[in-house]
Amino acid sequence: MTAPTNTFVSTAAIGNREDLADTIYRISPTQTPLLSMASKTKATATLHEWQTQDLAAAASNAQAEGDDAAAKVVTPTVRLGNRTQISTKTVFVSGTQQATLSAGRKDEMGYQMALASLELKRDMELGLTQNNTAATSPRTSRGLVGWAGDNVDAGAGYVAPNYVTNVAQTDGTQAAFTETRMKNVLQKVYTAGGDPDTIMFGPLAKQTFSSFTGNSTRFDKGEDKSLTASVDVYVGDFGELKAVPNRFQRARDVWVLQSDKLAVAYLRPFTTIDLAPTGDSMKKEIVVEYCLENRAPKAHGGILDIL
Template identity: 35%
Template sequence: MAALANTFLTTQAVGNREELSDVVSRITPEDTPIYSLIEKGKCVSVHPEWETDDLAAPAENIKTEGDEYSFGAITPPERMGNYTQIMRKDWIISATQEIVSEAGNVQKRKYQKLKKGVELRKDVEFAIVDTNASVAGATREFGSLNTWIKTNVSRGAGGANGGFNTSTGLTVAPTNGTQRAFTKAIMDNVMQQGFQNGANFRHVSVSPHVKSVFVTFMSDANVAPFRYAVSKGGERNTIIATADYYEGPFGTVMIHPNRVQAASAGLARNAFFLDTDMLEFLWLRKIQEDKDVAKTGDADKGVIIGEGTLKVKNEKGLGVAADLFGLTAAS
């Protein structure tokens, strides 16, 4: 029924106050699985270097009684390095906006500083799981995880491994092969390669879709039945359709769904097998606010900046299942 004649409505009012909540809901996830798992260190140059070495392969060792000694040649360790990458987030807010009352204060310096710091941390994770080779020079870039691994690898047809090039001192980006679905056989293959080469895989970082595919492995005929204990007297029944650990013939790993790897098909196509003892992130300049930004107008400027690189102590302790359908069952 319509309102009576001359009823004064809110649509006619000019002085009603607006209502805008002071609570700001930020749903964007902040987790950075690989960066959070690995050790953090410090470097003092834009090109930190290190050496890697391996034991000789086991061989038959039988000597004759009274035999004269012979001395084998020493194989020198490989010298490797990565370049530091500068990462930055910035903002500018007018001096008036900084001082006026605002719902949620999301357009204030304090909030922006916190937000940009979180964004920068996620950019570090992105750079780790990206497929970019290292770059020297003024616009430096560190070689991502995928550009180091060449030993424990499963790739689609036509793909080629990257790796560290001792001649150039740079990593080489791998080339994509034919995409395929993630399977238990692929997982076991990478873990077996790693086991035979001395790796101790403890974690696997995958896109959310690949994690959902991993969960289906428990229905494989060669996997022990999945059981779940329910306390007596429970009023609700629960469908259990998840798994976080895989205990296979060559070790136990925890599967981490990495939301950063869902940022693009290029990132989602790789599942990284990690021995976190073989990785370290070295900071030349830890993420910090630049206090020396010059004030040149009636505005507040802010910069969050950091510079660091990924140290791969020995790529044989890592692995990758590449060329997977990482976003959907067909992409």
């Protein structure tokens, strides 16, 4: 049917107000598990350094009666370091746009700066899980991949990085992520003295992890029509670990981490700089300078080169 003759309809009307919701919806994820997990500490130079100490191996210790004392062999500290990386986000907003009434935000510059801050943290999370170390400009901080020299279960052909001499890893042939491989790494970390509390992996590996059965039997609740198909805590032979998915790390890596042995060292914390105007626009920049401080590399481990 059609409207009666001379019915005034909306398609012919002039002046109907626009219907634009005063909300802006985002789907891009903002969770940064490693950045949130790690402690915060202070760096005072572009080469941030710290020391680790190993105790002598446990040994049979029985001495002859009346024997002279002898000095023990001293184990020196190991000096480790990482380069600070500068990360920025810059926002330009025209004077006209700043003055315009916009839906979903009252202040365009404030809104864009909030987005830039979230984006910067995502960039940091990505970098902290990679191996991008470089001492020359632009400097880059060594991420988790570059510290995986101990306690790994990797594919054929894998060559571990040397975080002392700053040699990058060589990735190996990819193979399935299995509970057996994970238990192997947990055992290595424990033997090395670690006390890990977190397993961190990409989305696909998290789903694989949730299919591990351990020594348990799964049940579903038929009365409320629900099935629990996720594992968020793993209780193994050497302790309890949280299972944390991370969208930004490499899909081929699974990390076994001791959170109190990781920190992000800030040479310059998040700082907003007002840039000089060069025309009819406002200019601001967010700057942060940081590096990953792996306080005890042997406290962590990795199941690497997974499919």
